[in-house]
Amino acid sequence: MKSIEKIFICAVFACLLIAEVSPVSAERHLSDRGTTIVVARGTDVSDTKTTSRIYEKDANGKNQKPGINTMKPWSVESADVGGTLIFSDSPEAVGSDGILYTDTIQGKARILYYHLNNTDANKKIAVILENQSVDDTSVVITRGAMGGPSDDYLDVGKITQTKYFGEAKHESIYIDGHTKRLLQSQMDQTVVKPGQLVYGVFDFTAKNPVRVTVVMYPTDADPYTFVDTAKVLPKDSQRLRGTFAGMDRVLMSEKSYDPERDGAVYVTIGDNKADRYRTGIDATDGSIVTNYGNYGVLYSIHIPTNGRERTSYYLSPRGGVYAGAMTARSGILGAKSLVLTPSGTTFFGEKPGRNDMADLGTYSNVNSLWFEYSPPGASNLPVDIILLPAK
Numbered sequence: 001m002k003s004i005e006k007i008f009i010c011a012v013f014a015c016l017l018i019a020e021v022s023p024v025s026a027e028r029h030l031s032d033r034g035t036t037i038v039v040a041r042g043t044d045v046s047d048t049k050t051t052s053r054i055y056e057k058d059a060n061g062k063n064q065k066p067g068i069n070t071m072k073p074w075s076v077e078s079a080d081v082g083g084t085l086i087f088s089d090s091p092e093a094v095g096s097d098g099i100l101y102t103d104t105i106q107g108k109a110r111i112l113y114y115h116l117n118n119t120d121a122n123k124k125i126a127v128i129l130e131n132q133s134v135d136d137t138s139v140v141i142t143r144g145a146m147g148g149p150s151d152d153y154l155d156v157g158k159i160t161q162t163k164y165f166g167e168a169k170h171e172s173i174y175i176d177g178h179t180k181r182l183l184q185s186q187m188d189q190t191v192v193k194p195g196q197l198v199y200g201v202f203d204f205t206a207k208n209p210v211r212v213t214v215v216m217y218p219t220d221a222d223p224y225t226f227v228d229t230a231k232v233l234p235k236d237s238q239r240l241r242g243t244f245a246g247m248d249r250v251l252m253s254e255k256s257y258d259p260e261r262d263g264a265v266y267v268t269i270g271d272n273k274a275d276r277y278r279t280g281i282d283a284t285d286g287s288i289v290t291n292y293g294n295y296g297v298l299y300s301i302h303i304p305t306n307g308r309e310r311t312s313y314y315l316s317p318r319g320g321v322y323a324g325a326m327t328a329r330s331g332i333l334g335a336k337s338l339v340l341t342p343s344g345t346t347f348f349g350e351k352p353g354r355n356d357m358a359d360l361g362t363y364s365n366v367n368s369l370w371f372e373y374s375p376p377g378a379s380n381l382p383v384d385i386i387l388l389p390a391k
Contacts, residue, residue, distance in 0.1 A: 073274065074265040074303065074387065076253045080246030080278070083108025083205075085296045087280075088214040089240040089377075091233055093118035094125075097226075098233040101241045102213040103283035104132060108205050110247045111183070112296035113214045114377045116197040117149075122219050125198050126187035128227050130211040131175040137208035139181075141171040144202030146184065149192040154323040154347045157378035158340075160199045161325040165372065166338040175210070180224045183212075188223055192216075199377045201296065232284045242289040244280035249294070251275075251301045258307035259365070259389035266316075267301065269373065270294055270381035293381050299373040301385060305365035310390035313360035313371075315341045317349035319380030326374075328360060331367040349380065362390045 086109060088101035095118045117123045131137050145163030147156040175181050182188060183202060192198055217226040235241060257265065268274040270293050278291040291297070305311050315326070323346050327336040341358040342348045348356040363369050375381055 071264040071266050071386070072262075074253060074257065074262075074267050075255065076251040076267055076301075076303070078275070079250045080248070081250060082246055082248035082298075083110065085109070085244040085247035085278075085280075085291075086111040086212055087240065087242055087244065087291060087296050088113040088115070089295065090238055091118075091236040092116065092238070092240065093236070094123075094216045094233065095119060096233065097123070097217050097230065098215070099227065099230045099284075100125075100214040100216060100233060101284065102211060102232065103243045104209050104211045105243070106206050106209045108203075108247075109212075110201065110203045110296060110298070111212060111214075112201045112377075114197070114199045114295070115214070115216065116153075117192045117194055117216070120194050122194070123192050123216050124188060124190060124219055124221075124223070125192055125214070125216045126223050127183035127200070127202075128180050128213045128215060128223055129173065129175060129183055129206075130180045130213065130227075131177055132209040132211055134177040135208065136177055137175050137206070137210065139173040139175065139183075139204050139206050139210060141169055141173070141183075141202055141204045143169050144200070144204070146198065146200040148198040149190065149196035151195045151197070153197050153378040154321065156197050156199050157376045158323040158325065158346050160201060161374070161376045162338070162340065164201050164374075165325045165327050165336075180227070182223065191219055197378070201374075235282070238292070239282070239287075239289050240292065240295070241284075242280040242282045242291065244278050244291060244296075246278075247296070248298045248300065251299060253303045256304040256306045257311065257387055258305070259309040259311050259387075260307050262387075264386065264388050266384040266386045267303070268318075269299065269383050269385065270375055271318075275382070293375050295375050295377065297374060299371075301371040301373060302368065303387065304368060305363075307365055310362050310364055311369075312362040312388045312390045313369075314357040314386040314388070315360055316355060316357045316384045316386055317380060318382050318384060320349055321347050322349040322356075322376070322379040322383065323347035324374075324376030324379055326360075327372040328363075329370045329372075330363050334367065336372070337361075347379075357386065360385075 084105050094115050145160050147160030150156050173181050282289045324341045326339050328339055329336045339360050
């Protein structure tokens, strides 16, 4: 490993607080419409190796008949860092008006909401910010995106992630003492028809304590008046809502990957074995909840490399249909580039038994490479990040 890279990685880990997460069994997370699913693969990732079908290329770069290669799991260290994650996805299919989730936060935070209108009437879904102090305060949005409303759930997931990873954002929301504002003003102008989904992810910093509330309400209602008397809706069977300390996860390897020496390796995300699910608190009733799939968690992934050969990277969906986006950054000061997973089509992974892989790029081993990743709504987990010799 290069000396400057060692210094940088040591500095990062020096400020990380590694969180211990209690083991939980992998479960399916889905509505009756099957919008989001977490599925464990038959092969235990704790095994020393797994067999996967990887396409060999001819001299012109064309895919030839697939060859069987042995891929080994690559060991990484995990640390949960950053601010507070507010996750609102239960009930996922909302059958009546009311509060979907609410909690009070201060400082750096991220909110992910994912709900579909499961009534027979048009509705609106909004995120309301309420200043809990007598003093004026501000909420600064540093990153964020909304997708939908639409009944094409995979497209909503892909659009939301593409915007979140691909567009810079800096918005300031000023809130007078003990008053309310919408997280995004267009929420009150957006009509969600029956069967349609809305999905949003926003990173922000709240100067003072702010109550964050996700609501579904009639199209003719005032959201600020509605929230004052609305009741908290009961969770569905998946219980996917809560508040989680440490909204980011850093995955880094102490060992350098050498393509010539190490061959094909992979890092698994979202299986609750190699990558444990987060636990938190449902602020509406005080119960302990599990984020099956780690939705809303932003991963920073770094595996140092060396050797003469370049390294190719791929994302392989193991659970089924998948549509998302992520970023890659080569070099500590390099610019981030958006990578669609997959590119050229909305989704992949729909054919059982076929190992689809999204090309994340081929990079020199000289510069350190970082990926940003977050599990996309409406997609299946887990996924593998695969490293291969470029040749």
